[in-house]
Amino acid sequence: MKVFEEKKGNIFRILSEAISEGIVIVNEKQEIVTSNEAADRMFGYGPKELLGENINLLIPREYRHSHTQQVEEYLEKSDPRQMGHGRDLYGRRKDGSVFPVEAGLNPFEIYGSKYVMALVTDISVRKGQEREIIELNMQLEQKVEARTKELKQTIKELKEEVAKRKEAEYKILESLRKER
Numbered sequence: 001m002k003v004f005e006e007k008k009g010n011i012f013r014i015l016s017e018a019i020s021e022g023i024v025i026v027n028e029k030q031e032i033v034t035s036n037e038a039a040d041r042m043f044g045y046g047p048k049e050l051l052g053e054n055i056n057l058l059i060p061r062e063y064r065h066s067h068t069q070q071v072e073e074y075l076e077k078s079d080p081r082q083m084g085h086g087r088d089l090y091g092r093r094k095d096g097s098v099f100p101v102e103a104g105l106n107p108f109e110i111y112g113s114k115y116v117m118a119l120v121t122d123i124s125v126r127k128g129q130e131r132e133i134i135e136l137n138m139q140l141e142q143k144v145e146a147r148t149k150e151l152k153q154t155i156k157e158l159k160e161e162v163a164k165r166k167e168a169e170y171k172i173l174e175s176l177r178k179e180r
Contacts, residue, residue: 019036019119022040022122024120026118032054035050102123103119105118
């Protein structure tokens with residue numbers, strides 16, 4: 001039976017290491033009980049360096065004050081969900097740098113103890129692309145606005161030209177009429 005449990009543990013470890021998302025599991029005290037290689041790398045830590053640390057170590061300082069209470073409330077409800085609900089979420093690396101993340105939370109219970117498994121994805125590239133799209137859209141809007149202004153000016157000039165031509169035509173017709 002013990003050999004089977006060890007094999008099962010090894011299979012779970014192999015599976016968690018094969019996943020590209022970072023996996024961080026915390027207990028009810030919000031202590032990290034395990035993390036996979038992807039999470040360690042994402043947050044800039046070495047293997048097993050996060051074990052026993054409070055999850056707040058991975059949360060930027062400006063978000064820590066509300067995070068503890070949110071985790072406690074989440075453990076009470078215990079429903080799998082995406083973290084953030086339309087808000088931008090950030091992680092904090094060992095070097096103190098902050099980066100955008102997505103996190104899915106999955107509660108579970110083993111031998112009467114509650115845990116939360118967070119699947120964390122670094123979305124820095126996507127956020128960079130979103131910023132680039134916003135910037136390109138702003139540039140496009142400015143070009144459209146400039147071209148619209150130019151077009152309005154051209155239309156104004158054409159109307160003036162048409163008015164001048166009509167006036168000249170009228171003068172010619174009036175001269176012809178007088179000549180006759």
